[in-house]
Amino acid sequence: MGTTSDERTTRRRGAELEAAIADAVLGIVREGGARAVTMEAVAARAGTSKPVLYRRWPDRGALLRHVLLAEATRAIPTADTGSFRGDLLAVLRGWAALLTGPRAPVVAAVVAAMVEDPQFAAAFRDGVIGWRKAEMAALIRRGIDRGEVRPDVPVEIARELGQSVLWHRFLVTGDPITDDVVRQVVDEVVVPFAAVRAG
Template identity: 65%
Template sequence: MSRRRGEELESAIRSAVLRLLAERGPGGVTMESVAAEARTSKPVLYRRWPDRTSLLRDSLLGVATAAIPHDDTGSYREDMLAVLRGWAALFTGPHAAVIRAAAAAAVNDAELTATFRDDVIGWRKQEMAALLHRGIARGDVRADVPVDIARELGQSVLWHRLLITGDEITDELIVALVDDVLVPFVAPRPDRYYEL
């Protein structure tokens, strides 16, 4: 068997982390267990990641950044359709169990909570704020939009379905969220107050 290097090895390691996280929770993700699962050695892991927290963070962030588009489509509506479809694919695809396990386990694991909130969710907050500011600059998002609310509205429905209700996440839901909730919420509106 040929020795794996570079991308192939890192992909095998990240896949091992995600499998262990889904099957055993964060406590099951140790450098020893990942090395065994990925069929490599602990020194190989330590050359790339200083500790298990860094390895977890890198693996979870890799899933999110690969799944959620962050390119500028030129329109707030199209940006949001792309983003929410990315979340939907993540939440209904092969990594759904990993995301559920990470979110559930984070409640009792301070390291995983920090990794999930600061890195995975933190990255998305920055990306969503940038998306909204692009819309403001274009004029399809109102300048006074509450960014901290607008950036979470659509995603919060999907997270709720993934973690709480188990209700289906469909493309019809995505389109309805964007057209009936998000676009009206951020759209420029005529002044409501007029000087006499």
């Protein structure tokens, strides 16, 4: 006798169920883009029911934002390494791993969805990108507090310098995103730009 989705939902709760839902969302995004994510599609793929999803998220947009923000926070380190350079290396290595690893098609699908769906783009910018901006601003403030970064550094530029090179390679040129590139961007671009200046 087969197992119903309700029976599977009863057995899978908490972290196990959330992981199945997240995997379903990411799989759908990778294969069909963000627009393919519906409550019906996610429920079917995760082996659960729409009421289970609606108890946690009011709509597909909230579900998408939740999953993508969680994915970003897992992929990109936020810990204080003790130095501005160390923090930058950790963050950019996290981006490099995301843009070159198995989740890269999801990232590409999200970017495409932002072009096609202004509502999704606004939500993604407020949620995921807004979180990253805040984290990078905090990283720079730590550098200022340590005396490694000049107090007058333009934060809105400094927080994007390193990431912009990686994203340009990912979306435009297709050039390799390697650890050598990450170290060069940190040591030749971002650290000199942000460094305390003599006099």
